[in-house]
Amino acid sequence: MPYFIRSYSNMSSPSPALATRLEAARAVVHDAAQMAMAMRPPPGGPQASQKSAQDWLTETDGAVEAFIANRMKTLFPDDGFQGEEGGVARTGSLRWVVDPIDGTSNYARGRCRWCISLGLLDGDEPVAGVIDAPALGEVYTALRGYGAFLNGKRIQASPVKDPASSMIEMGWSNRVPKPVFMEKMDAIMAMGTMPRSGGCGALALADVASGRLDGYIEIVINLWDVAAALPLLAEAGARVSPFLQEGGLTGPATIMAVNPHIAQALSKAVSIPLA
Numbered sequence: 001m002p003y004f005i006r007s008y009s010n011m012s013s014p015s016p017a018l019a020t021r022l023e024a025a026r027a028v029v030h031d032a033a034q035m036a037m038a039m040r041p042p043p044g045g046p047q048a049s050q051k052s053a054q055d056w057l058t059e060t061d062g063a064v065e066a067f068i069a070n071r072m073k074t075l076f077p078d079d080g081f082q083g084e085e086g087g088v089a090r091t092g093s094l095r096w097v098v099d100p101i102d103g104t105s106n107y108a109r110g111r112c113r114w115c116i117s118l119g120l121l122d123g124d125e126p127v128a129g130v131i132d133a134p135a136l137g138e139v140y141t142a143l144r145g146y147g148a149f150l151n152g153k154r155i156q157a158s159p160v161k162d163p164a165s166s167m168i169e170m171g172w173s174n175r176v177p178k179p180v181f182m183e184k185m186d187a188i189m190a191m192g193t194m195p196r197s198g199g200c201g202a203l204a205l206a207d208v209a210s211g212r213l214d215g216y217i218e219i220v221i222n223l224w225d226v227a228a229a230l231p232l233l234a235e236a237g238a239r240v241s242p243f244l245q246e247g248g249l250t251g252p253a254t255i256m257a258v259n260p261h262i263a264q265a266l267s268k269a270v271s272i273p274l275a
């Protein structure tokens, strides 16, 4: 029984085309997550190759992406499909965007903080998302207009108003010049926030949606890292920077997601606009 559908019971019905796709995505990502768990390296040094400095690739990334691409092609042959590893495989007005393993640096060392992230866009609008973190036993789902859920329970952005009580994560990759990273981190810490950096952008954004974090910033990030999280954040009442409008649909861009109470203060501190 797809538990997330039950959450719609007190609302008007979502479009059958989107509801069917969310249900299918949930099932396909669940199967992919089982595959990733079976292939997961044990704790230890990274079992992976490097695409570039500290940018890791495992056999599982390719296997999971191929599995999801094939299943989606069979289920929805007219839908577009884009993956982190394979790029744009198919085009369509509805299109899937997958990060087969987000948090590969964690996955490759047998750590738990990684996920499979599958988002659905209608044209340029993110409309649905599934983020499955099997090593954590957590599944996030969202459908635009119908709420954001963690393991079937509704989530929302945190109520924290005082930056001095807040926790903010900043993502790192080799694409960010060190002085820029340090400048933003300095600005965040000057607000009195508690800093974090956990190596999985999709789960950090999901943490903002669930209230586990008050904000997440990544200076250079890609659509496949955020496509599933964007509908979650919108449905959870978080504020987000204009990632898609600033080039995120076609290339790397900056993202900031933040609870609505400290959004203005964080935006000002790090000089990143809100949408």
Ligand code: IPD
Pocket (backbone or CB within 6 Å): 055, 056, 084, 099, 101, 102, 103, 104, 105, 171, 172, 173, 198, 199, 200, 201, 202, 218, 220, 221, 222, 225
């Ligand atoms: C990376 C992770 C990391 C973020 C990077 C991403 P990957 O994705 O989300 O947290 O800082 O920008 O590229 O390589 O593990 O799929």
